Amino acid sequence: DAKTTQPPSMDCAEGRAANLPCNHSTISGNEYVYWYRQIHSQGPQYIIHGLKNNETNEMASLIITEDRKSSTLILPHATLRDTAVYYCIVFMNRDDKIIFGKGTRLHILP
Amino acid sequence: DVKVTQSSRYLVKRTGEKVFLECVQDMDHENMFWYRQDPGLGLRLIYFSYDVKMKEKGDIPEGYSVSREKKERFSLILESASTNQTSMYLCASSRPGQGRYEQYFGPGTRLTVT
Numbered sequence: 001d002a003k004t005t006q007p008p009s010m011d012c013a014e015g016r017a018a019n020l021p022c023n024h025s026t027i028s029g030n031e032y033v034y035w036y037r038q039i040h041s042q043g044p045q046y047i048i049h050g051l052k053n054n055e056t057n058e059m060a061s062l063i064i065t066e067d068r069k070s071s072t073l074i075l076p077h078a079t080l081r082d083t084a085v086y087y088c089i090v091f092m093n094r095d096d097k098i099i100f101g102k103g104t105r106l107h108i109l110p
Numbered sequence: 111d112v113k114v115t116q117s118s119r120y121l122v123k124r125t126g127e128k129v130f131l132e133c134v135q136d137m138d139h140e141n142m143f144w145y146r147q148d149p150g151l152g153l154r155l156i157y158f159s160y161d162v163k164m165k166e167k168g169d170i171p172e173g174y175s176v177s178r179e180k181k182e183r184f185s186l187i188l189e190s191a192s193t194n195q196t197s198m199y200l201c202a203s204s205r206p207g208q209g210r211y212e213q214y215f216g217p218g219t220r221l222t223v224t
Contacts, residue, residue: 036213043114043200043215044153087152097168098213100145100153 003027004088009105018075020104022088025069031092033064035073036100037084044087044100047073083108113137114216116201122222129188131219133201141204142184143213144168144176146197153200159184160206191223 005023012018024033034049048055048062050071055062061074075082087103117132133142143158145168155168157176165176173195177185184203188195198220202213 041218043202043218044213045215046212097155097158099155099169102150102152 003031003090003099004101006086006088006101006104008102009107011107011109012075012078013109014080015077018078018082018106018108020073020075020086020088020106021070022072023070024088024090027068027090028092031090033062033068033071034089034091034098035060035062036087036089038087038103039081039084047086078106078108080108080110082106114201114203114214116199116216116219118219119217120220120222122224123188123191124224125192127188127191127223129191129221129223131186131188131199131201131221133184133186133203133216134182135184135201135203135214136182137203137205137214138181139203139205139214140181141206142178143202143204144174144184144186145200145202146170147200147218148197156186191221193223195221196223197221 032049032051035047036044038044048060050062064071085103085105087100114135123129144156145153147153154170156174157168159165159178162181175187198218200218201216204213
């Protein structure tokens with residue numbers, strides 16, 4: 001079973017920041033938080049990952065709470081191309097088996 | 111540019127047929143995976159392989175088998191296709207031990223069993 005809980009769907013206006021929450025209350029100390037997304041008719045694509053500190057790359061920012069029980073993926077200026085299903089996943093890097101949950105379907109509204 | 115390719119985007123087979131889904135990666139990755147994706151159920155792991163000739167069952171292996179004779183190729187086999195195997199099948203590969211762990215996915219094969 002997936003170790004994360006995400007809302008099934010969210011809406012965001014184009015140009016605004018999209019904030020996607022994820023709960024992972026049973027995360028262990030050596031488990032990372034990873035985010036993938038899947039655009040329609042494509043395979044999932046890596047976005048970002050983190051352990052304790054907040055992370056930022058060219059695609060998004062990842063904010064992890066101090067207790068590590070939840071995190072938020074931030075797309076700073078959402079575009080229509082960001083419409084996708086977003087998956088939050090926790091696992092240890094040594095464990096190569098990823099368990100995808102059902103994710104959050106993000107709709108970007110023009 | 112990294113690449114995972116799957117033999118077909120769309121496939122239609124009849125009940126009882128033997129079906130082969132092929133996946134090839136050009137990144138010299140050790141690990142390869144087969145998932146199926148169904149509406150409301152997300153991605154579910156069928157089989158995976160950490161090396162040539164090695165295979166491990168995932169969460170839903172029943173009705174499937176796999177073959178990994180070469181490092182770059184991982185085949186999913188439906189010995190006798192059934193209608194409940196109609197689904198989107200996704201292949202992925204990865205290299206273990208990276209600081210950033212990433213699975214690279216193919217475009218998927220949409221299989222319809224009639």
